[in-house]
Amino acid sequence: MNELLKISNLSVEYHRNGRKLRAVAGVDLTLAPGEILGLVGESGCGKSSLGKAIVGIEKPAEGEIRFNGNLVKPLDRRGRPTELRNLQMIFQDPYGSINPRRKIGDQIADGLIVAGKPKNEALKISAELLEKVGLGASALDRYAHQFSGGQRQRIAIARALAASPTAIVADEPISALDTSSQAQVSNLLVSLVQEFGMGVIFISHDLSVVRKISDRIAVMYLGKIVEIGTTEQIWNQPSHPYTRALISAIPKADGNSNMPLDLPGDVPNPAFPPAGCRFHPRCPLVQVGCESSVPEIRTLKDGRGVACVLQTSNEIVVPLETIKGR
Amino acid sequence: MKMKISKGSPWRQPLALVGISILAFWIILAIFAPLIAPFDPLAQDSDALMNPNHLHWLGTDSVGRDIFSRIIYGARISLPLAILLVFLSIIVGSIIGGLAGYFGGWIDSTLMRFADIVLAFPGIILAMAVSAALGPQLRNAVLAVVLVAWPTYARLVRSLILSSKDSDYVTASRLLGSSTRRTLLVDLRPNISGSVLVLGALEAGNGLLLLSGLSFLGLGAQPPSAEWGAMVSAGANNFEKWWIGIFPGIAILTAVLAFNFIGDTLRDALDPRTAKALRN
Secondary structure, eight states: OOOSEEEEEEEEEEEETTEEEEEEEEEEEEEOTTOEEEEEOOTTSSHHHHHHHHHTSSOOSEEEEEETTEEOOOOOSSOOOGGGTTEEEEOSOTTTSSOTTSOHHHHHHHHHHTTTOOHHHHHHHHHHHHHHTTOOGGGGGOOGGGSOHHHHHHHHHHHHHTTOOSEEEEESTTTTSOHHHHHHHHHHHHHHHHHHOOEEEEEESOHHHHHHHOSEEEEEETTEEEEEEEHHHHHHSOOSHHHHHHHHTSOOOSSSOOOOOOOSSOOOOTTSOOSSSTTGGGOTTOOTTTTTSOOOOEEOTTSOEEOOTTOOSSSOOSOTHHHHTO | OOOOOOTTOGGGSHHHHHHHHHHHHHHHHHHTHHHHOSSOTTOOOSOTTOOSOSSSTTOBOTTOOBHHHHHHHHHHHHHHHHHHHHHHHHHHHHHHHHHHHHHOHHHHHHHHHHHHHHHHSOHHHHHHHHHHHHOSOHHHHHHHHHHHHHHHHHHHHHHHHHHHTTSHHHHHHHHTTOOHHHIIIIIIHHHHHHHHHHHHHHHHHHHHHHHHHHHHTTSSSOTTOOOHHHHHHHHHTSTTSTHHHHHHHHHHHHHHHHHHHHHHHHHHHHSHHHHHHHHO
């Protein structure tokens, strides 16, 4: 596979009050051009930390990220190297990610000006980019407070596009938006991927949106990826007990009045992750040994990767009904 | 900075108009002082200590100089000095505060300890000590006031930088390839300049007061200079002749007020959000 992004054994740690918090604990991922990879998981599972580490905002404690073969170095006082500028990020909060005191046009033009374009040309391209994301060129001379959340997120996308990105990490780009803006922004991202062929890592906790736009889905739990596969595989035949619980937790308007499956307990404190499989205290299918041995990601014969001891025989051994009938 | 003075602009608010009118009044007096002032501000006359009358509208001082003319000429000294003070303090304070806030660590600790030391003294005491040490001269008094004033700006700039340097929009700009220099000057400066200008306009009044205070104490402008503070000082020696001190005092008061009103207006005008709110 043509690898745009290759993330190997990546860990991100935070140190608070002398205590170590491992937000991302050894993640391997790849991203191909033109692909949307959905990264899902509960709040606090480390998906935002992973996203920030991938573009170089967070410094990895271990492992490395390669973008087109170049090592992604964390941002420092020197400007970002040219070869990394095509790796961009879209932030969760469109109210914090746009400078309130600078004109929208100037902010989009930044990416072109630092790349050496003269200002008037940069502004002309910025106007085209604003048209591309569905806002008029009149937005150039306006300020962030004159736009709604959805419009701001489209401005943020236009700013990222100014760097001609080949890979974008979108960190919960729609979770701060209302439903109609969510649809607009996610459709915009899909159409941009189709037009420009960039790879996108789409971080979200909203499985139903991820299902609609992603080619592949990676499910994260407490800093580790527990299952990764095509959208079809993950959605229709989830293998890992956590993935199943996540998918069954989506309310369905099918008239069956089925309550979503409830996972016992809460997400453990990532500062003190459970030994062995990190999911075992909540797992409805917990086995002897889950509390001591850490399951590695194994590739099943359908090509997906799963980190669960139940998946040893290259088959999806446990029928879904085992959990459903609980 | 482009500002359109449209209807509903903060510049149309009553206090803004008062501030601008007073400042314009003093600026016109300062520029056309030789045409407006009826007497030479330094010319002594036998009519010493005269009550305000039809000839000397605001009376004369102990050596018979016309107080009205001296106040007009005083505007030529006090107003440019107030603006110079602010300008110098902003430059010194912004550079020190900006570096401290952005780089943090030992740079921050070192620079801000100097600021703390200055702030630990009452301003007028430190300014007195410095200008006394440098010698009683107007230039040294200005330096002394700048030395006292910069930490206020440095702390403001530092806190503004601290609160926005890790914001997503700065990170986004750095991801696009902006250098540290560009981040500071292009991304962060617009978020700072408004507050600093407002502080500057408000502090212009304080600077003027401090400088007048030094002159009042004999450490700033020296006789026979028609500096307002020095004139108030002369009035304090002659308390029963109230007009000698009162009128220059009123001049200081109105100028300080004008700077404060303009400072408030500037704050509203530079914030796109409040400017918009006032327009609606």
